Amino acid sequence: VEGEQKEETKGWRKGLKKVGNWLAHKDHDTWLKDIRGNLSLVATVIATITFQSALNPPGGVRPPQENGIVACPKGMKPCPGESVLAYTMAELYSSFLVFNTICFISSSAVCLWLVSGLPLNNRFFNWLLSIGMCVTISSLALTYMYGAQMVTPQPVWSTSTSMFGIVILVWLALLGVVVVVHSLRLFVWILAKLIGKPKQ
Numbered sequence: 001v002e003g004e005q006k007e008e009t010k011g012w013r014k015g016l017k018k019v020g021n022w023l024a025h026k027d028h029d030t031w032l033k034d035i036r037g038n039l040s041l042v043a044t045v046i047a048t049i050t051f052q053s054a055l056n057p058p059g060g061v062r063p064p065q066e067n068g069i070v071a072c073p074k075g076m077k078p079c080p081g082e083s084v085l086a087y088t089m090a091e092l093y094s095s096f097l098v099f100n101t102i103c104f105i106s107s108s109a110v111c112l113w114l115v116s117g118l119p120l121n122n123r124f125f126n127w128l129l130s131i132g133m134c135v136t137i138s139s140l141a142l143t144y145m146y147g148a149q150m151v152t153p154q155p156v157w158s159t160s161t162s163m164f165g166i167v168i169l170v171w172l173a174l175l176g177v178v179v180v181v182h183s184l185r186l187f188v189w190i191l192a193k194l195i196g197k198p199k200q
Contacts, residue, residue, distance in 0.1 A: 032084040036114055039133065044139055050104035058096070058147045059085035072151060085150050096146035106132055123189040130182045134175060136138035 064080045072079030076088050086093045110132050120126055145164060149157055 035122060039110060040114045043107045043114070043133075043136065046107040046136055047104055050100050050107065050140070053100050053143065053147070054097070054104070057083045057085065057093070058151045059083065059088075082105070084111065089150050092146055092150050093151060096143060096150065097144065099139045099142040103136055103143055106136040106139065110136060123186055127182050127186040131179070133180060138171075138175060 061083055061187060062080050078084055083093065110129065112167045113132070118125060120129070145168075152160075
């Protein structure tokens, strides 16, 4: 019985090793160097875009009064310097602001992670970084959708909703594949560590 258990364990190890090799990168060191530079660039650009979108939102802000006074008289909505669409389309603007903020924070977190010196060759840290970028890019896509909806006339937007629905479904499918692959890679790594651990 013990011999059969050992053979079964060896079979599991071989299977996990094959799956791990299939999911692993061929040149891991080169890939880590490239991905660090690429992620740093992408995260910085996204953080810049979302920062600018918050300060200069779709539809613009109300300019100062003709006499140059920036003060907000009683009853004036929006006040000078405030977003116009935040009053005319409050619900859509709130969604836009939420996803824009998520995108900015997550991209800033990725930048902080990359410059912190934490090891990227750890599978768990690598998985966290990948999920963080998935959140960043997904929230960026939703920010774009809400921003486009606010500045597009309703007759034009209503004719393009089906197109946006198809694009979102395709995006969700791609996102699901990426998350599944990275999660499977992490799961195989954890399982290989547990099975390969020698018994006391």
